[in-house]
Amino acid sequence: MVLRQPDLGPAILTATATAVTVIGISLGHADDAAAEHWLHDVVGVADLPGLVACTHLVRTPRPHVAISLAAPDGLPDLPATPADLVPAAELAADEHRAGRSGRAVRYPGVDRLVGTLTVAELLDFSAIEQVIMLGGAVPEPETPVQTRDFVRPQWINGVLTLITTAVGPGRIGPFELPDPTPCCADKH
Amino acid sequence: MGHHHHHHHHDHAASGADVPAPLDLSVPDAELSPTEASRRTFLRNAGLLGAGAAASSVLAGGHAAHAAPANDHSGGGTGGGQANDGEFVWLAGDHHIHTQYSSDAMYRVVDQAKHARAYGLDWIVITDHGNATHSRIGVEKVNPDIVETRKEIKDLLVYQGLEWNIPSAEHGTVFVQPGPNEVAVLKQFETDYDGSVNGTSSPSPENEALAIAGIKFLGDEVRRRRIGGALFLANHPSRRGVDSPHEVRAWRDADPTVAVGMEGAPGHQASSLPAPNGPGRGRGYYEGSPSAASFPGYPLESYRTWGGFDWMTSTVGGLWDSLLAEGKPWWISANSDSHINYLGTSMRGPDSDFNANGKYNDPVYGPLITTAGDFWPGQYSRTHVGAQAFGYRAVMDAIRAGRVWVDHGGLIRGLDMRVRRLNDQRPGAGATLGGTLKIKSGTSVVVTLDIDLATVPNWAQFVPKLARVDLIVGDVTGPVTDQDTFTAPTTRVAASFEVQPGRKRVSFSYPLGRVDRPMYVRVRGTDGNRSAPGLMGAAVDPHGPAMDVLGDADPWLDLWFYGNPIWVLPS
Secondary structure, eight states: OEEEOGGGTTOEEEEOTTOOEEEEEEEEESSHHHHHHHIIIIIOGGGSTTOEEEEEEEOSSSSEEEEEEEOTTOOOOOOOOOGGGHHHHHHHHHHHHHTSSOEEEEOTTGGGOOSEEEHHHHHHHSSOOEEEETTSOOOOTTOEEEOTTOOOOEEETTEEEEEEEEEETTEEEESSOSSOOOTTOOOO | OOOOOOOOOOOOOOOOTTSOGGGOTTSOGGGSOHHHHHHHHHHHHTTOSHHHHHOSSGGGTOOGGGOOOOSSOSOOSOTTOOOTTSSOEEEEEEEEEOOTTSTTOOOOHHHHHHHHHHTTOSEEEEOOBOSHHIIIIIHHHHHHHHHHHHHHOTTSEEEEEEEEEOTTSOEEEEEEOOSTTHHHHHHHHHHHHOHHHHTOOSOOHHHHHHHHHHHHHHHHHHHTTSSSOEEEEEOSTTSSSOSOHHHHHHHHHHOTTTEEEEEEEOSOTTTTSOTTTSOOSOGGGOOOOOOTTSOTTOOGGGGSOBTTBOHHHHSTTSHHHHHHHTTOOOEEEEOOOBSSBTTOOEEOOTTOOHHHHSSOOOOEEOOOOSSOOBOOTTTSEEEEEEESSSSHHHHHHHHHHTOEEEEETTOEEEEEEEEEETTOOOTTOSBOTTOEEEEOTTEEEEEEEEEEEOOSOOTTSSOOOOOEEEEEEEEOOOOOSSTTOOOOTTOEEEEEEEOOTTOSEEEEEEEEEEEOSOEEEEEEEEOSSSOBOOTTOTTTOTTBOOBOOTTOOOGGGSOEEEEOOEEEEEO
C-alpha cells in the first residue's frame, strides 16, 4: 500500500504489518556516503529512537542513492522528493517495507556495535537478526566480529542480515569497509 | 626464432569505393603496387584486414591470432625473452604503470623503466591517468622522457599510453605503437573520449556510446595510418562493479583489433600484506562495495580478488568464460599498476605543483614506505607474450593475437600449450594460446602442455613450486541473447595434474576425444597453498582460488598462472 500524505509533499508513506510507517525519500545523492551525511547532519537520525534508516541503490532515472526511514514515533519534517525521483523514493520505501533490500545505516543498537564483539553479542545488542559469511555459511556465536565501528546490515528476505568475510585467522568483519581505497587515491 | 606454420585466411568481402586499395579486398594481391602490397601484408599481419578485422568471434572465420609472420620487424635481439617452443620469442611485460605525471604517483619514467628491466621485463607501457591536467600538459610532457628512456635502455620496449577513464565505466589501458603521431593521437583521444576530461564517467547509454566511439577512433587512426597500432585493455574490471557485461562485449565488438582484453589480475598486489609492516588493505585494493554506478547483477563476491585475480577471470564458468563460450576472443593480462611501491625509499620531490606543471618534481630519497600497496613492474606480476620478434609491433601483434599467459611471483618459467590432432606430435603443431584449431568433425584432438618450472629464485628470494595444473574446457555455444550474461554453464575444470617436485620441465596431455562440436580450452596453475571450491560449485571447479582475506593475504604465498584460451572448431 502506498499512501501520499499531503503535509509531507511527495514523500511516500507505506504501512508495514506492524503499522510502523516507512517513508521513502530521494534527493539524488551520488553515493552512500553522501546519503549518510545527509541523514546524520540534516535529519539528525542519531536522536530518533527505534529508527531504521536505509540507503538504496537506484539506477533510474539516473544512478543515485535513495533513502527509506521507518520510525515508530514519527519523523521530523523532511524535504520534498523532486518529481523525477518520486518513483525511486517509492521503490526505496517498498523494498524496506517488504524487507527485500536496503542497507541499514541507523537501527536500534547500532551505537553499541564498536570494537570487536562476538556474533552473539552483536545479535544481542542490536536489531541485526542474522550474521552470515559471504557465500552463506553461518559463523559460530562465539566468533569475534571486528566491527571497525561501521556495521551496515541489509534486508534479505525480511531479515536484517549482516554479511561478513574472514579478516584473519578465526576473525570475521563486515563485508563493507568504512574507508575503501578510492580510485585514483592520493595514497600519500 | 624458427619457422612459423602457416594459417589460411578467409578474407570475407570488405570493399567500398572510398577504401584505399590495400584495404579493398576486392582488389587481388597481384594488382597492388609493391608499396600497396606491403601495406596490405602489414594490415593483414596486424589483424586489421578482412576476417581478422571484422570478426568479433572465432566462429566468424578466424581472428587476429591467425596473423601470418610479420616481415618488417622494428627491432633486433631477443631482449632476454625465451623462445621455449622455438617458434616465438616470449617477452614479459606490464601494460599498466604510472609515473610522476599521475597525481597519485611519483616516479620518473626512467625509474620505472630501469626497475622493470632489472626485474626482467622486455616491454612496458607508461599509463598515466587521463584527466584535464594530463590532457593539457602531461600527455605531451611525458613523451621526451619516454623517448630518452628508449635510447637509454635499448633492450626494453617503452610504449606511451594512457590510463583511460572509460566513459560510463572503469579504467583501461590504451597504448599505441611508437611513431611520429603517438602523442597527437593519444592527446586527441584523451581530449575527446576520457571520462574525467569530459565528465562522462557516470553510467548512461550516452556515455557508453562515447566509449565505443573512442575505441572506433583508435581503430580509424590505425587505418588512416596515423599510427601503426593501438590497443585497449580494461583495467581492474571488477573493482567497483562498474564494467557491466554488455559494456565489455560492446567494447570488444566495437573494434576487435583495438579492444582485446582485460586485466585478469589487477595490480597493487602488495596491498593486502598485513599491517603494521604492510598496508593491511584488500588485495589489489579490491575492498569496495556496490554503488549506484555498479552493475546491479554482480554478486558481492565480484568485489574481491581470488588468489590475486579478478573475479571475472578467476571464476570458472564466470564472465570471462561466457565471452570465450561465445567464441569471442578476449584476453587477460597481469600488471603492477605501480604508483608508489611497497618498501620504497623515495618520496615526491619537494615544492611540487602538479596542477601547474602536470607532474611532480623528481622524487627524492625519503623514509621507508610500508603503507604502499604496489610492486615494481616485473617484481610480482608479469604478462608474457609470444612475439615473432623483439619489437614494438611484434609485441602488439602478439597481444592482439592472444598469445599471452600471465603469472604471479615467477610461478613458472615458460608455457607451451597446444591443441593438436592426436596423430600430430610435431613440436609447434596445432594451435597455441589465442589460436584456433580447425578440424574435420570427429577428428581426434589432444591438448599438450609443456611447462618450464621455476629454477631460480623469484624477487622474494625463493624458488616457487608449481603444485597443480588445471585444464578448463567449455563448449562454444555461440552468441548470447542477453548481452549481460556472465555465466558459461558448460565450462568446468576437466582435468587436474599434480606436479612432482624436483623437475625442470613437466609435460601433460589431455585427450579431447573425437571433437564434433566447437569448444575451447584454457589452463591455470597454482602453488597449491590456498584453494576453495569455485563459485559455480565443486563439480565445476573443485580446487579454485580462495577469496583473498582483507588485510591478511601475503601475495607471495598464493601464486597462480593463467593462460589464454585455444579454440577447436570442427566443420
